[in-house]
Amino acid sequence: MQQLEELVSSLREEGFRITPQRVAIVDYLLRTDDHPSAEHIHRIVQKKYPMVSLSTIYKTLDLLKEKKLVNEIEVDGEARFDAHTHAHINLVCINCGKIDDIDEESLNEIQNRAAKKSKYLILKGSFELFGYCVNCKSKFS
Amino acid sequence: MQQLEELVSSLREEGFRITPQRVAIVDYLLRTDDHPSAEHIHRIVQKKYPMVSLSTIYKTLDLLKEKKLVNEIEVDGEARFDAHTHAHINLVCINCGKIDDIDEESLNEIQNRAAKKSKYLILKGSFELFGYCVNCKSKFS
């Protein structure tokens, strides 16, 4: 995960204007471990800048996506975003909706166990995986 | 994959009414290997029953989902459905959008290879997997 200053100056160097809105959005995305929706980012950013509009959130997220600075995933027809652009998978608990990241190193272990146990994944929509949700404690089979 | 008659009588046994609309929807889902959207199912079913409404499609799909007779996945913010309810994963080509099923036996092999090569999957949104799309021939890395 990169620092705010790096991101901001890299954007400036590429000729993008640095606005308070953009800084606030990037700042929030870097600070959170969550996978917020555009709406959620909007509510957070509005605390500091009450007049920021939702379409600005969307446009900024588009820009950041294009620059590979954020990752977009999809849950129940809603876009969610995170600033963790290294290789990882997003796990969505089919019980409580909690989203977790799993990085490459944990993933190796999981894939090994998966191969041994011949459990299955379902990409997109609901998915199943051995293990349990760290949030709601429900078990998968 | 179950037969139409089995499904229909199992629905009837549970007290659900068997309507031409429901039969047509189930019939189509059983016949196709595709992952049609609600809209697409609507167009197909309308060929036989021109007055069937889109909301009926949605309600019927909800019923079938609840009874675990169809599987719902999500592609680009659009719901897609299939009647293959056995354990499998859905692969979505990040290049052409083609959706494929992989059943448990093929999956074992894939997971073994995945474990060896330590490639990664991304659940939801785009995903990456070694291999190539059988439809557009584009390779994944």
Next chain:
DNA sequence: CACTTAATTAGGAATTATTATTATTAATAG
């Protein structure tokens, strides 16, 4: 074979997430 009635339907309105449009504002270059 009617008769009854609760489940189901059609059709349109409402909702939700997102994108497009446009006049206004403000970040940056000079």
Next chain:
DNA sequence: CTATTAATAATAATAATTCCTAATTAAGTG
């Protein structure tokens, strides 16, 4: 400081899905 033009706010438009309600009908009952 001023001009340029990208970025913004506000609003309208769009697309997928859900909600609503009066009308219809499947299927059990006499």
